[in-house]
Amino acid sequence: MSKRILIVDDDTHIRLLLHRTLEELEGMGVEIHFAEDGLDGLNQTRALQPDLMFLDVMMPHMNGFEVCREVRRDPALVKTHIVVLTARGQTQPPLDLRYAPHEIMTKPFDPDIIVARAAQVLGVSLDFGF
């Protein structure tokens, strides 16, 4: 079964950027899916059971941390690795560790780090051209 990545962000350009960044993984049989807000993200996570999700925080209907909590509470989704991409500054909401994301990265992010982490989490090896 092929590996799946779900990208959840309400900003079109960020979705496009993450897609572009992770594009080379598609050549290795990784599927990339998109959701445009928190609720859509949660529904797609339940339907797709992705191996990895990149989750924005400030989104309509449900924020990223709320989506994260629902995903982490769902026993069917234990294998989904959650990376929250936050643009917020100093004040993080206090995290309940049981439902916290696996990783938090801050925007602006480095595309190289995103793709390297994705490959690592999915267990695929990247061709670095050497």
Add this chain to the structure above:
Amino acid sequence: MTLRAQDTVSVDDRLAASKAEIEALTQETLNLYRQVNLLYRIGESINACLSSAEVCQLVLRESCKILRASAGIIELDDGTQHGAAPEAPTSELRVPIENAHGRLGTVTLFDKRIGFFTAADEKLIRAVARQAGIALENNRLIQGLLQKNQELAQVNEELTALDRMKSDFVSNVSHELRTPLASIKGFAATILVDEEMPTEVVREFVGIINEESDKLVVIINDILDLSKMMSGHMKYELSRSPMEAVLTDVVRLLSVLAERKGLTLTLEILDPCWVEMDVNRMAQVFKNLVGNAIKFTDSGGVRVRQWTEEDEVCVAVMDTGEGIAPAQLPHIFDKFYRVENVVHTREGTGLGLALVRSILERHGGRVDVESRLGEGSTFTVRMPRVPAPEA
């Protein structure tokens, strides 16, 4: 030895005199004891008094009791009065109430019996009045401290709230700046890494970088505007201009945004009129109000309506959006304030409405809001109208 009669008499007399002396001494001792007891008791209880009324009532009660006077009155120089003077008293004893800062008033005791009060009584009441003077002064200081304390607690509360708003603001601004920056940096890095990227893809990405840079410029301008307004450095270029032109421009500009969300955006000019205004700043006011209305409305539409009431121009911006909770309404024009549940779901720095209010106040105008949760909001702007210039 023989005793003579006259000697015997003399002994009896001296014995009687001694007895009288002992009695007088006993009486005096008792009096002194009474006085010491009174002063001690007053001193103790006076310190426990919480108000000047309590101090005065205590002094009157104890003084009357100890001197067996029938009534007493304390008149303070601040106009307050405690106790009451009886009708037609024949004896009266008045002493001042003083402390280190001066006279505070008088205490007067009354009785019906003639020549009732003695010099010793006066001495005693003077001592009591001195204590009362100190107690009243202490009380004044304590009341002052309590009030200061209350004021400080309130100031503290306000500062804490402002501080919380400021850190929320920093956090929001950080989000608003970082989101476009993430696109700019990401696409720039992507272009740099891929040496063989086709020109049309490069152009598309540079287009995105350009668009996101524009967003950054808007946010930074808002922040700068607000900081200029707060320091009073904002410049206004006032001219007599038609309201209709400003509204038409704003509606035309924002109709793209409304269309993108599938909303209607309409403008009704019921009574064209002129206002003395800075046209760019006034456009900023309505861009903010109409932009907000579109942002917080997911179905239905936004209506802008302009009319006049006596010498005022009125413009209402009405939406069918999510509305604002009654508890939030009084705060929405505060700097940095963002409606709580919105913080995590909608973009914004919390500066827009603060700018709106500030600009309108400089034009002698104001803005009011009415809203119901789930039904929508109406923002109404009112400004003084001026006659049209002569053609």
